[in-house]
Amino acid sequence: xxxxxxxxxxxxxxxxxxxxxxxxxxxxxxxxxxxxxxxxxxxxxxxxxxxxxxxxxxxxxxxxxxxxxxxxxxxxxxxxxxxxxxxxxxxxxxxxxxxxxxxxxxxxxxxxxxxxxxxxxxxxxxxxxxxxxxxxxxxxxxxxxxxxxxxxxxxxxxxxxxxxxxxxxxxxxxxxxxxxxxxxxxxxxxxxxxxxxxxxxxxxxxxxxxxxxxxxxxxxxxxxxxxxxxxxxxxxxxxxxxxxxxxxxxxxxxxxxxxxxxxxxxxxxxxxxxxxxxxxxxxxxxxxxxxxxxxxxxxxxxxxxxxxxxxxxxxxxxxxxxxxxxxxxxxxxxxxxxxxxxxxxxxxxxxxxxxxxxxxxxxxxxxxxxxxxxxxxxxxxxxxxxxxxxxxxxxxxxxxxxxxxxxxxxxxxxxxxxxxxxxxxxxxxxxxxxxxxxxxxxxxxxxxxx
Numbered sequence: 285x286x287x288x289x290x291x292x293x294x295x296x297x298x299x300x301x302x303x304x305x306x307x308x309x310x311x312x313x314x315x316x317x318x319x320x321x322x323x324x325x326x327x328x329x330x331x332x333x334x335x336x337x338x339x340x341x342x343x344x345x346x347x348x349x350x351x352x353x354x355x356x357x358x359x360x361x362x363x364x365x366x367x368x369x370x371x372x373x374x375x376x377x378x379x380x381x382x383x384x385x386x387x388x389x390x391x392x393x394x395x396x397x398x399x400x401x402x403x404x405x406x407x408x409x410x411x412x413x414x415x416x417x418x419x420x421x422x423x424x425x426x427x428x429x430x431x432x433x434x435x436x437x438x439x440x441x442x443x444x445x446x447x448x449x450x451x452x453x454x455x456x457x458x459x460x461x462x463x464x465x466x467x468x469x470x471x472x473x474x475x476x477x478x479x480x481x482x483x484x485x486x487x488x489x490x491x492x493x494x495x496x497x498x499x500x501x502x503x504x505x506x507x508x509x510x511x512x513x514x515x516x517x518x519x520x521x522x523x524x525x526x527x528x529x530x531x532x533x534x535x536x537x538x539x540x541x542x543x544x545x546x547x548x549x550x551x552x553x554x555x556x557x558x559x560x561x562x563x564x565x566x567x568x569x570x571x572x573x574x575x576x577x578x579x580x581x582x583x584x585x586x587x588x589x590x591x592x593x594x595x596x597x598x599x600x601x602x603x604x605x606x607x608x609x610x611x612x613x614x615x616x617x618x619x620x621x622x623x624x625x626x627x628x629x630x631x632x633x634x635x636x637x638x639x640x641x642x643x644x645x646x647x648x649x650x651x652x653x654x655x656x657x658x659x660x661x662x663x664x665x666x667x668x669x670x671x672x673x674x675x676x677x678x679x680x681x682x683x684x685x686x687x688x689x690x691x692x693x694x695x696x697x698x699x700x701x702x703x704x705x706x707x708x709x710x711x712x713x714x715x716x717x718x719x720x721x722x723x724x725x726x727x728x729x730x731x732x733x734x
Contacts, residue, residue, distance in 0.1 A: 301507060306441050306450060308504025312434060313454045314461030315497030316395055319427045320559075321462030322469065322490035323402055324363075326581055328420055329564050331483040332359045335413040346413065355413075356568070360687035362417050363560065366424040367683075371673050377429045378436075378669025379526075387433050387440075387665065388505040394430030395498045398423045403491030406484045423491075432672045436665040439656050440509050444723075444731040447653040448604050452596025455649035456589045463585025465493050470578040479574060532670065534660070540722035541658040543713060545671065548651050551612055551710025554703050555647065557682030558619065558640070561700065565622070566633055569696035576630045580637040587641035595646025604650040605719045611643035612711040616704060623701040657731070658722040682706060 336346055336355035345352040353361055377394075381387050401423035408416040442450035469486040476482040535542045563581065566572045572580075599607045618640050625632050659667040682703060689699040723730045 302441065304504050305508060308501035309434070309437055309441055310454050310457045311497055311500035311504060312391065312395065313458035315494050315500070316398070316427065316430065316434075317458035317462040318465040318490040318493050319398060319402060319423065321459075321466055321581070321585060322486055323405075323420075323423065325559055326466065326563050326578070327469075327483040327486050327490075328405070328416070329359050329560060330567060331408070331480065331487075332362065332413065332416045332420065333357075333564070334480065335408065335411055335416050338411040339413055354691050357687040357691050358413065358417070359564070360561070360683040360690075362420055363424070363683045364681075364687070366421055366428075369421070370425060370428055373425060373429060374432055374669040374673050377432050378666045381433050381436060381665030381669075385509075387437055388501070388508055391430055391433040391437070391505070392498060392502060394426045394433065396495060398426035398430060399491045399495035399498065401426065401491070402494060403488050405491070406488035408484060408487075410480050428672060432669050433665060435652055435656075435671065436668040437505075437508065438652065439664050442653075444657060444729050447656055447731070448599045448650060449596050451653035451656075452592045452599070452646060452649040455645040456592035456596075459585050459588040459592065459645050461493075461497070463582060463589070465490055466578065466582055466585055470575075470582055473574055473578060482574075530666070534667075535670070538658065538660075538722065538725050540718055541655075541726065544655065544658060544717045544719075544722065547710050547713035547717065548655065548671075550706050550713065551615070552648070552651070553682040554615065554619075554706030554710065555644065557686055557703050557706070558615075558622075558700070559644065560683065561686055562640075565696045565700055569627070569700075570625060570629070570633060571627045572630060572633060576633065580630075580633050583634060583637045584641040584644065587638055588645040591642040592645035592649055595643070595650060598646075599650055603719070604654050605714070605717060608647050608650050608654070609711060609714055611647040612707050612714070614639060614643045615647070615707045616711075619701060619704045619707065623697050654719060657728055658719070658726050660726050661728070 333356050336353075336358045337344075340346055340355060342355070344355065346355060346358060347353070377390070381390050384390075401419050405416065405419050405423075408419065438447065438451060438454075468489060469482070472485065473482055476485065535545070563577050566577050566580065567574075595607050595611065618636060621636055621639075625636065655668075655671055656664070685702050686699045689702050690696060693699070720730045
């Protein structure tokens with residue numbers, strides 16, 4: 285009889301210990317998700333291009349390593365650069381996590397480093413695009429490395445039948461935490477009329493929130509299993525890429541898991557690019573004001589809390605894969621609707637935000653729990669580093685496509701509509717994935733509902 289990875293990890297812990305560790309895991313998501321919300325989705329996506337425009341003018345070009353870059357595309361290209369850089373960094377992170385077993389220490393180390401970089405964004409002046417770009421790269425890379433370790437802890441906290449639920453609750457509270465920080469910035473917008481100063485203070489607040497609530501898992505995550513501890517002698521860089529190669533070769537033995545991973549990296553690229561560029565699209569193309577944009581993104585955060593819990597419940601009844609497939613159909617509708625939206629129409633933007641929020645957190649949470657069930661016991665961080673490498677590597681394509689479409693057509697509508705490719709292709713690849721067979725092939729026990 286096979287044994288699920290989560291079941292193996294849960295052995296020997298009392299109910300109280302497990303509840304405490306899950307609380308610590310939820311708390312880290314609550315703390316760190318403000319980076320995705322306040323930094324990526326709202327403030328840095330607009331403030332960084334603004335600093336570039338202030339430095340060279342609307343029609344000017346930045347020159348990075350001899351490459352001319354339009355100021356409006358700086359943020360998109362920076363995110364693409366981070367995604368490519370992470371391909372080389374995350375294998376090392378996965379190797380250290382699996383070989384040392386010190387997931388808690390690594391998670392918090394990356395977390396506090398990312399929080400420091402985010403807090404330091406308060407010093408990015410109106411034309412300091414170089415400093416802003418450097419801090420964004422640092423914070424983005426440390427946040428994502430922490431996310432690798434964070435995701436790999438999921439099998440240690442939930443057995444097969446609870447994994448969708450725990451993953452969904454984790455995403456729900458992450459969006460709630462991010463929403464509260466954004467709400468504070470929203471209130472600040474009524475007092476602070478200087479949009480640049482508001483952005484800098486909001487970025488600083490996001491970093492402070494992240495650091496403050498990351499103190500909870502310092503204690504709550506003590507006692508996580510270290511059952512996969514291995515010798516960590518030798519170069520972790522060499523070991524990282526060696527274990528990445530092992531993971532890639534290993535996935536050849538799990539072709540269904542590999543097919544799911546390919547589907548995920550494609551549709552996840554669409555999800556992250558839409559959410560990353562939404563505020564800039566609303567401001568530049570739809571001519572919506574600061575208050576409208578903040579209100580819409582606040583709607584997304586708080587509605588996503590309920591959406592994650594709702595999709596988690598639906599997964600218990602209909603199975604996670606089926607729910608993710610239907611969520612991708614909603615995403616396709618979101619992209620099409622965005623193309624046809626009228627300018628100066630807050631009501632339309634709010635309606636789109638509600639539709640997006642219902643599926644955003646749930647599609648990500650259920651994808652994470654599905655993948656966690658389809659990987660073998662003992663190498664969770666290694667396989668989740670591959671999961672993040674795949675999504676980050678492909679996520680270079682979405683912002684790059686968006687940036688190229690914007691730079692060559694000057695139309696945010698064309699840029700946003702181009703992202704429909706990722707959702708359609710992702711859905712086509714996901715439909716034939718046999719989840720039950722993949723879970724059994726990895727040596728795990730399928731949940732009751734698939």
